[in-house]
Amino acid sequence: MQLQQQALLRQKLLVLGSLAIGSLLYLVARVGSLDRLQPTCPLDGGLRPPDAGQIPLRSLQFKRGLLLHELRKGNATPEHVRLQQRLVQQLPRAIIIGVRKGGTRALLEMLNLHPAVVKASQEIHFFDNDQNYARGIDWYRGKMPFSFPHQITIEKSPAYFITEEVPERIFKMNSSIKLLVIVREPTTRAVSDYTQVLEGKERKNKTYHKFEELAVDGATCEVNTKYKAVRTSIYTKHLERWLNFFPAEQFHVVDGDRLIADPLPELQLVERFLDLPARISQYNLYFNATRGFYCLRFNVVFNKCLAGSKGRTHPDVDAAVVDKLQRFFHPFNRKFYQITGRTFNWP
Numbered sequence: 001m002q003l004q005q006q007a008l009l010r011q012k013l014l015v016l017g018s019l020a021i022g023s024l025l026y027l028v029a030r031v032g033s034l035d036r037l038q039p040t041c042p043l044d045g046g047l048r049p050p051d052a053g054q055i056p057l058r059s060l061q062f063k064r065g066l067l068l069h070e071l072r073k074g075n076a077t078p079e080h081v082r083l084q085q086r087l088v089q090q091l092p093r094a095i096i097i098g099v100r101k102g103g104t105r106a107l108l109e110m111l112n113l114h115p116a117v118v119k120a121s122q123e124i125h126f127f128d129n130d131q132n133y134a135r136g137i138d139w140y141r142g143k144m145p146f147s148f149p150h151q152i153t154i155e156k157s158p159a160y161f162i163t164e165e166v167p168e169r170i171f172k173m174n175s176s177i178k179l180l181v182i183v184r185e186p187t188t189r190a191v192s193d194y195t196q197v198l199e200g201k202e203r204k205n206k207t208y209h210k211f212e213e214l215a216v217d218g219a220t221c222e223v224n225t226k227y228k229a230v231r232t233s234i235y236t237k238h239l240e241r242w243l244n245f246f247p248a249e250q251f252h253v254v255d256g257d258r259l260i261a262d263p264l265p266e267l268q269l270v271e272r273f274l275d276l277p278a279r280i281s282q283y284n285l286y287f288n289a290t291r292g293f294y295c296l297r298f299n300v301v302f303n304k305c306l307a308g309s310k311g312r313t314h315p316d317v318d319a320a321v322v323d324k325l326q327r328f329f330h331p332f333n334r335k336f337y338q339i340t341g342r343t344f345n346w347p
């Protein structure tokens with residue numbers, strides 16, 4: 001009894017102490033160095049049953065920061081070591097599977113504001129790249145960031161959504177995993193997709209076709225469905241492949257246009273979908289008028305704006321081609337609304 005009380009007191013003190021210096025140390029964890037930290041102890045055996053239930057989530061984030069700080073300074077106490085032993089690399093509980101240019105990076109970074117969410121910083125390309133997939137699930141787990149057992153890891157690789165083999169492979173890992181799909185109006189997305197490729201070519205001083213030449217077949221004047229930027233925007237076609245493996249309830253569709261214009265309501269929907277307590281607030285998101293979009297505020301000292309390339313301007317596209325594409329996507333969009341239960345005011 002006495003021991004239990006002492007343990008509880010110690011835990012409370014730890015939480016209080018963490019809160020006090022947490023803001024600063026929390027940065028350490030947040031700048032991604034955690035991803036590189038190697039555990040000095042084997043994870044099995046050293047693991048205790050999580051007693052995290054009683055500790056507020058936010059303080060756990062602070063604890064992670066504190067822990068790393070002390071470890072780096074080389075003066076880790078037994079308590080630190082005990083905590084470090086509880087850090088694990090976990091397979092993702094949710095994956096942002098796409099779509100390319102839909103806002104996958106923004107979504108991942110914004111979800112990372114939640115104290116119970118840990119993001120894999122890089123796109124892993126485990127399920128869509130045969131070579132990576134052949135390396136096996138332990139290789140994949142090894143790419144995951146360190147987290148406490150009750151936290152959830154999220155990764156994003158936009159190519160997953162359109163790659164044929166991916167649904168089955170993810171199903172084999174975890175058939176009840178949660179899948180996030182972030183979409184934008186299909187024609188806008190196709191132009192954005194084109195723009196990114198174009199910029200890559202320009203950087204290498206290479207010329208590239210005009211969007212209109214790629215999106216419309218010159219011989220038939222029909223929309224060119226062989227063009228990847230067009231194909232990717234036929235969301236329902238890809239989703240239907242996924243539905244051969246996962247029920248519709250395991251997907252949540254995020255409105256990428258709204259996430260940029262007004263992020264909080266979209267993030268709250270995702271919190272609910274992931275069964276997370278609502279912790280992301282307006283405080284975490286502030287509008288930067290210079291950039292014209294939202295930046296993230298983790299706490300009083302640490303904030304982050306998304307990379308500049310995310311706001312690139314699109315080339316002017318022939319209005320007739322835009323119209324043709326919008327008409328082309330229309331029936332696919334209707335089907336997509338039907339399947340997902342989420343309606344957009346796309347043309």
Ligand SMILES: *[C@@H]1O[C@H](CO)[C@@H](O)[C@H](O)[C@H]1NC(C)=O
Pocket residue numbers: 091093094174175176177178
């Ligand atoms: C699979 O994913 C679900 C949903 O996130 C999670 O509850 C479950 O623990 C996962 N199973 C395994 C074996 O990781």
Ligand SMILES: *[C@@H]1O[C@H](CO)[C@@H](O)[C@H](O)[C@H]1NC(C)=O
Pocket residue numbers: 203204205
């Ligand atoms: C591209 O062309 C410009 C002007 O001709 C030249 O200054 C630059 O070095 C070139 N860049 C590359 C990557 O070849």
Ligand SMILES: *[C@@H]1O[C@H](CO)[C@@H](O)[C@H](O)[C@H]1NC(C)=O
Pocket residue numbers: 288289290291295303305
């Ligand atoms: C807003 O954006 C501008 C331009 O990118 C940047 O220089 C500035 O630091 C940002 N301000 C805040 C408060 O994030």
